[in-house]
Amino acid sequence: MDWTSWLALLDAHDYTIAREIIQRGVAAVSVLAFASTYRQFPVLLGERGLLPTPEYLERSAGLGGPSLFHWRRVGYSDRLLRIVCAVGMALGVSVLLGLPQQGPGWTTIPVFWVMWGLYLSIHSVGRIFYGFGWESMLLECGFLVGLLGSHQVAPPLLVLWFLRWMLLRLEFGAGMIKMRGDPSWRDLTAMDHHHETQPMPGPFSRLAHLRPRWWHRMEVLGSHAVQLGAIWLVLLPQPIASIGASLVILTQLFLVVTGNYAWLNWLTILVATAAISDPFWRWLAGGPFPEWGWQRWPVLGDPELGGTVSPLGWHLLILAVVAFLAVLSWRPLRNLFSSHQLMNASFNRFHLVNAYGAFGSMTRYRYEVIIEGTQDPDPEAADEEAWHPYEFPGKPGDLRRRSRQFAPYHLRLDWQMWFLALRPGAQDWFVALLEKLRDGDPGIRRLLRTDPFDGAAPTGLRVKYFRYRYATAEEKRTSGQWWMRTDLGVIARVDPDSGTGRD
Known part of the structure; x- marks a missing residue:
C-alpha cells in the first residue's frame, strides 16, 4: 500500500x-x-x-x-x-x-x-x-x-x-x-x-x-x-x-x-x-x-x-x-478501574478527557428549603396568613404546581437550592440571596418564578424546612395537590435591621 x-x-x-x-x-x-x-x-x-x-x-x-x-x-x-x-x-x-x-x-x-x-x-x-x-x-x-x-x-x-x-x-x-x-x-x-x-x-x-x-x-x-x-x-x-x-x-x-x-x-x-x-x-x-x-x-x-x-x-x-x-x-x-473512583472530576485545567458519573449515592427523602416573606410591620408577631413564599421556576414549592420541563436549559439557582436542602446551613451564596430578597433586588426577581411582593422589600423573611413527597393517586384526587409535605420548622429569620440569623 x-x-x-x-x-x-x-x-x-x-x-x-x-x-x-x-x-x-x-x-x-x-x-x-x-x-x-x-x-x-x-x-x-x-x-x-x-x-x-x-x-x-x-x-x-x-x-x-x-x-x-x-x-x-x-x-x-x-x-x-x-x-x-x-x-x-x-x-x-x-x-x-x-x-x-x-x-x-x-x-x-x-x-x-x-x-x-x-x-x-x-x-x-x-x-x-x-x-x-x-x-x-x-x-x-x-x-x-x-x-x-x-x-x-x-x-x-x-x-x-x-x-x-x-x-x-x-x-x-x-x-x-x-x-x-x-x-x-x-x-x-x-x-x-x-x-x-x-x-x-x-x-x-x-x-x-x-x-x-x-x-x-x-x-x-x-x-x-x-x-x-x-x-x-x-x-x-x-x-x-x-x-x-x-x-x-x-x-x-x-x-x-x-x-x-x-x-x-x-x-x-x-x-x-x-x-x-x-x-x-x-x-x-x-x-x-x-x-x-x-x-x-x-x-x-x-x-x-x-x-x-x-x-x-x-x-x-x-x-x-x-x-x-x-x-x-x-x-x-x-x-x-480504581476502587477510589472519582466522579465528575477533571485532571487538567483545560477540562479535557474528564471523569464522569452521577448518583453514586442516593437520597431516600426529599427535603425543601422554602423562603417566605411578610410585609407585616411586626414580623415577629405576624400570623401565618401574613407569610408568603418566594417561588422558584424549577424546584418544588407550591403543592398544587406540577413540575415543568426545563432541560436542556440549566436553572443554576434552583439546583443549588436542592443541594442546600440536603445540608442546610449559612452558605455564603444563600446568605447573600436572603439579603438580596430582603432589599427587593430586581436582578434576583428575574430568576424567580413569583415574587409575592412584586418587587417591594419585605419587612421580614424566614426560611422554613419541609419534607416533600409525591401525592398518591387517591390523595391527588381528593386534594388536587401534586405534592404532600411535612413542616419541619423555621431554620432562619431575617429582618431589615438585624440581617440573617439561625434559629
Missing part, C-alpha cells in the same frame, strides 16, 4: 450523518449554555451578584482555571461577560447554519475552539454555580467536535474513536460509580425513591415514581445492562456498534422524559451518535439493514467506500491532537 492508501484508512466516509448531528447538536447546546450564562451569571456571579467575580479574582490572584477575566488589562465586568456570551452564541449559530462547514477542512476547528475557550473562561470563575459534570462535558465536546472537520474532508476516524472513548467514560464510569457507591444500586432498590428525590423533577417524574416496585427493579437492571454491558458494543464492528449506541440513546431519552438534567442527557446522546454509521441511519429511515461488518474491524476505515482522500496535512494535525489527548487519557483510564 502507498501512503495515500494508508491515509484513506483514517477517513470515515460512512459517518457523515453522525458528523452533521454531532457538530450542529453541540453547537446548539453551546448556544443554550451561553444564553443561560448571559441571563444568570450577572445575577449570581456578576459585579453585584451573590458571589461577585471581581472579589473572587482579587482573592484568587489568577490561581483559578484559564480565563480571559484573569488578565489584569481585561478584568471582569458584566458588560464583558455579556459580550463573551454574545460572541459564543454567534459562533454557535454559524455552525447551526452550516457556514464553517463550507470552508476548508480546518475551518470548523477555530470556531469550536474559540467557543471552548470562551466557555472555559466563564467556567473558571463560575465556582459553585458551574460545578456540574455537564459543564466539563460541554468543554470536552466543544474541543473535540471541531476536529471532525468541514465537508471538504471525510470525518476523521480517530476523532470518532475518541468520542467513543468519551462515551465509554460517561456510561461505564457512571455504572461503576453506582456499583461502588450506594448499596441500593446493588440490591435494585435505587429507583424506588429516585424519581421523587432527584434534584429537579419533570412533568412525568411523579408518574414514573408511582409505578410498581417490579418496574423500578427493571429500571435499575436496565441501567446496569446498558452502562456496564451494552456500552462495550460501541467498540465492535458495524452494525453492532450502532445497536449499542442506540441502546444508550434510548436510556438517555428515558432520562430526558423523567427528569431535568440540563444538557447532560442530550450531550450523551450526541456523543453516542459517533458510533452510528450512515448505513444504520438509512435503515432507520426505511432502507435495507446494513451488512454485518465482521470482515473489517473498525479500527481503520475502509478505502473501498470511496470519496476523496483527505490531505496529508489534515491527517497530521488530527494525529498530533489525538496523541496529545491520548496522553491525557491515562489518569481517566486508571480512574475507571
